Amino acid sequence: MTNQYRTQTSHSAEYFGGTRDYWWNIDFLGLIADRLSFKQIGSVLDVGCGVGHWGQLLARLLPQDPRLDGVDRDPHWVEQATARAAARGLGHRCSYSVSTAERLRFEDASFDLVTCQTLLIHVADPAAVVAEMTRVVRPGGLVLASEPNNISSALVLNSVSSGRLPDDILAAARLQLLCERGKAALGEGNNSIGDLVPGLLAASGLVDVRVYLNDKTNPLIPPYDTAEQRAMLEEWSDMKSRDFWIWSRDDTYRFFLAGGGREDEFDRLWATVTAQGDELTKAVADRSYWGPGASIQYLVAGRRA
Ligand SMILES: C[S@@+](CC[C@H](N)C(=O)[O-])C[C@H]1O[C@@H](n2cnc3c(N)ncnc32)[C@H](O)[C@@H]1O
Incomplete structure (x- = not known):
């Protein structure tokens, strides 16, 4: 299991190796999906999608039909995410495109779920990105961020x-x-931004803010x-x-x-x-x-x- 993205120049290349496939227990994410009522979700946006690990993992917990959009500022990762989705039989559900997180290329209230994983640790102004994610989620919809304290x-x-x-x-x-x-x-970017994310979501006007911890370790x-x-x-x-x-x-x-x-x-x-x-x-x-x-x-x- 080599890091197929190792030789690529983008700054996140070294973190797209095989270990990213072992970040989560799928049954734990299933529990979170139940608690957050994923069954009502019909459209998803994965912001800073990289090669698609996070959105494509969540797709396993969503109903069969939701559309999954992903954006990344780096066209190279957009291409890789598209290929990875196709290789996993998700090509018909997924659409990847180039967009910065600070200015998402979507209308207001476009998605039921807007999510990111290890994106906010990379950005200069995480509050601005959270505000943008909030803009494109529909009223009643969910913003979900997976971010660490490193x-x-x-x-x-x-x-x-x-x-x-x-x-x-x-x-x-x-x-x-x-x-x-x-x-x-x-x-x-702040590598330990996770500590601040609950406050950022609340400050952007989101309600019912809930905070969970990944139950997986990698012994x-x-x-x-x-x-x-x-x-x-x-x-x-x-x-x-x-x-x-x-x-x-x-x-x-x-x-x-x-x-x-x-x-x-x-x-x-x-x-x-x-x-x-x-x-x-x-x-x-x-x-x-x-x-x-x-x-x-x-x-x-x-x-x-
Ligand atoms: C550590 S990777 C995470 C990828 C993916 N979310 C995952 O969990 O596998 C961070 C990604 O965010 C993208 N990114 C960083 N800053 C961005 C920005 N301002 N707008 C859009 N994408 C950005 C990078 O190009 C990279 O693909």
Whole structure:
């Protein structure tokens, strides 16, 4: 299960690998579909659709006939989403096109469900995007956003990191937090925007705002022999081979400075997280790594009055 999108240049390419297929338990999403009355939905818009993972997953929980539109600002992903839908027998239901989330190419009140997943973490002005999603949902319709708090993962420990000195754990968390702050300040998105999404939905006038947490984790436990675990290890080694931590070294440096980090600290912090990555790679190789793979992924819903 390789990352077929790895060599493509768009900024999200590295996150379209096989692991994205294991983000959700389908029965959990079925429960959410019941709670939010998906059976009444006749039309869906997936904003920032990428190659279509999220909308096409939700399509499994919707009645048979709803139309599924998807938009992305990047024509390359629109093409890939169209091909992926066809390959999954969803071609007749799905229509993908180019549009920015800040200015959706649809009339007011066009859809029963307007949704996004890991889109708001990428945008400069998430409130403006939520307002636009609210504009195109019909009265009584649903806005549903699946967005993470990524900084929390810095304190989810595993068999290797639980033995580290507190200062080393905190050094990596501090680097990540400063970078998240800097990235947001540069207008490149807040990687932990999920915390703020319930308030953003309420501020855009949506009512009955509900907040759920994805119940799925991605544990990695020897002998790492499931398809899900193999996909995770492939993604790790893919990122390592490109000298990625969470971001490339250049982006990490840019974000760190923009977040208020001191230039003379950077090399030491980068060396710390690189050494920590090497330690994990070695522990996986000798089967001494195990961890819960927990993260915070919110599912936030609101209705247009
Ligand atoms: C991390 S991917 C998520 C893709 C998809 N929602 C999923 O869950 O698999 C983010 C996507 O949002 C798109 N994107 C980022 N900013 C955008 C914007 N302002 N307008 C439209 N699309 C945007 C990117 O091109 C990328 O495909």
